[in-house]
Amino acid sequence: MNPETRNEVAPTLRVIPREQHSISRKNISKAALRVLYRLHDAGFAAYLVGGAVRDLLLGGHPKDFDVATNATPDEVKGLFRNCRLIGRRFRLAHVVFGPEIIEVATFRGTGEDGTGGEGDRHIVDGRIVRDNIWGTIEEDAVRRDFRVNALYYDISDFSVRDYVGGMQDLEDKTMRLIGDPDQRYREDPVRMLRAARLAAKLGFTIDKEAQAPFASLGHLLGEAAPARLFDESLKLFLAGHGLKSFKMLEACGLLKFLFPATARALERGDQALRALVEQGLANTDARIAEGKSVTPAFLYAVLLWGEVRDQAHGWIAQGFDINEAWQRAAVHVVGEQCQRVAIPRRFTFTMEEIWSLQPRFEQIHRKRVFRLMSHPRFRAAFDFLLLRAHESDSMRELGEWWAHAQQLPPEMLAAALGGGGVPVHEPTVSATAPARKRRRRRKPGGRGKGDSGGA
Ligand code: ATP
Numbered sequence: 001m002n003p004e005t006r007n008e009v010a011p012t013l014r015v016i017p018r019e020q021h022s023i024s025r026k027n028i029s030k031a032a033l034r035v036l037y038r039l040h041d042a043g044f045a046a047y048l049v050g051g052a053v054r055d056l057l058l059g060g061h062p063k064d065f066d067v068a069t070n071a072t073p074d075e076v077k078g079l080f081r082n083c084r085l086i087g088r089r090f091r092l093a094h095v096v097f098g099p100e101i102i103e104v105a106t107f108r109g110t111g112e113d114g115t116g117g118e119g120d121r122h123i124v125d126g127r128i129v130r131d132n133i134w135g136t137i138e139e140d141a142v143r144r145d146f147r148v149n150a151l152y153y154d155i156s157d158f159s160v161r162d163y164v165g166g167m168q169d170l171e172d173k174t175m176r177l178i179g180d181p182d183q184r185y186r187e188d189p190v191r192m193l194r195a196a197r198l199a200a201k202l203g204f205t206i207d208k209e210a211q212a213p214f215a216s217l218g219h220l221l222g223e224a225a226p227a228r229l230f231d232e233s234l235k236l237f238l239a240g241h242g243l244k245s246f247k248m249l250e251a252c253g254l255l256k257f258l259f260p261a262t263a264r265a266l267e268r269g270d271q272a273l274r275a276l277v278e279q280g281l282a283n284t285d286a287r288i289a290e291g292k293s294v295t296p297a298f299l300y301a302v303l304l305w306g307e308v309r310d311q312a313h314g315w316i317a318q319g320f321d322i323n324e325a326w327q328r329a330a331v332h333v334v335g336e337q338c339q340r341v342a343i344p345r346r347f348t349f350t351m352e353e354i355w356s357l358q359p360r361f362e363q364i365h366r367k368r369v370f371r372l373m374s375h376p377r378f379r380a381a382f383d384f385l386l387l388r389a390h391e392s393d394s395m396r397e398l399g400e401w402w403a404h405a406q407q408l409p410p411e412m413l414a415a416a417l418g419g420g421g422v423p424v425h426e427p428t429v430s431a432t433a434p435a436r437k438r439r440r441r442r443k444p445g446g447r448g449k450g451d452s453g454g455a
Pocket residue numbers: 049050051052064066143144145146149150188190191235
């Protein structure tokens with residue numbers, strides 16, 4: 001084994017008995033309990049571990065429950081019919097209960113004593129690219145990232161097992177890494193983002209030592225898989241604490257490694273842009289808190305807006321026609337961003353639509369107004385326009401005009417726009433149906449008002 005990658009932390013067990021901690025089985029999902037009990041009854045060690053234990057101890061409601069055991073993936077599969085084995089880099093068992101999946105991981109070891117059995121670990125330039133050496137619970141604890149993430153809830157006696165000081169950190173509300181920060185981030189640079197995300201989510205601070213390497217190692221995020229960074233960005237910005245995550249990333253100097261264009265635009269000191277981004281994130285958090293749907297496309301459109309707008313204006317100044325200028329800017333900005341964070345095409349397509357509809361809000365001619373209102377992306381683009389109220393008074397007034405226009409029955413709107421009837425390309429608008437109904441009928445299968453996500 002490469003000596004550079006050995007985690008030197010010596011685990012020291014502290015057992016917190018049932019009566020001295022707050023975890024109650026009431027708050028553990030039925031599915032997770034079934035998995036824990038079945039493993040235990042078959043003679044294996046079975047623990048709830050990681051984020052679920054941390055969140056339960058903090059009084060939160062975990063969104064997923066992970067189980068750690070000394071049973072190998074094949075042994076787990078032997079116990080559950082509803083089980084599939086996944087992952088090559090990190091072999092795991094998924095036990096499936098309808099929509100709920102319980103992830104069951106076999107204790108990972110260091111392999112130093114040569115008892116790695118059937119497993120293997122592969123390290124390239126200090127980075128773990130495969131980790132399938134089975135080990136003891138102690139070894140499993142020290143290879144986790146943060147001390148608060150290495151607590152185990154034991155189903156055999158309902159105690160919590162703390163090997164690396166996680167209980168202390170929960171009390172201190174501090175994120176501390178297990179082992180040498182430099183080494184741990186080199187093994188997996190995404191841990192830097194996890195530090196920022198979890199600190200934001202939990203309202204913790206990142207310990208000085210865990211934060212110190214960000215400046216020198218942040219650039220390693222450039223080598224992380226863009227698809228993994230997309231998943232991580234969803235957890236940062238679309239899990240209900242997006243604004244806090246964003247501020248934490250900025251404060252930690254990590255934003256530029258994930259969203260370089262956003263960091264660049266904000267560094268230019270554009271206060272209106274900052275207000276737009278923060279409002280967009282806050283609206284998204286509020287929607288999630290209310291149980292409403294959110295689309296990543298809206299949020300990424302918000303994050304990249306400053307750069308797209310500036311580039312589009314640049315192309316217009318060079319004589320390009322408006323549509324082409326916006327399209328070029330969108331393609332360029334999306335292309336650059338996707339080298340870092342692989343935003344799937346279905347989202348980038350919507351982002352490009354939201355952006356390219358923005359200049360069309362300024363064209364208040366009768367036919368164009370109705371055409372824009374019937375565009376399938378109108379609602380999202382309009383919500384976006386409202387965020388731009390911070391840009392100028394005229395932009396705020398434009399938002400108000402469009403809000404008002406949508407309240408008017410079409411024939412009144414047509415009259416206000418200085419023309420006879422409603423333009424003919426609106427075939428579903430009848431002269432007598434109530435306005436609300438008419439708007440609905442124009443977007444068959446579309447979502448109702450305010451459901452475009454983000455705003
Ligand atoms: P949340 O689910 O709230 O986002 P989490 O801590 O549960 O946070 P998961 O990605 O679900 O995050 O990971 C579960 C556990 O696996 C973690 O608590 C940690 O113990 C371990 N873990 C996850 N990612 C890493 C990593 N990159 N390096 C080391 N350990 C990790």
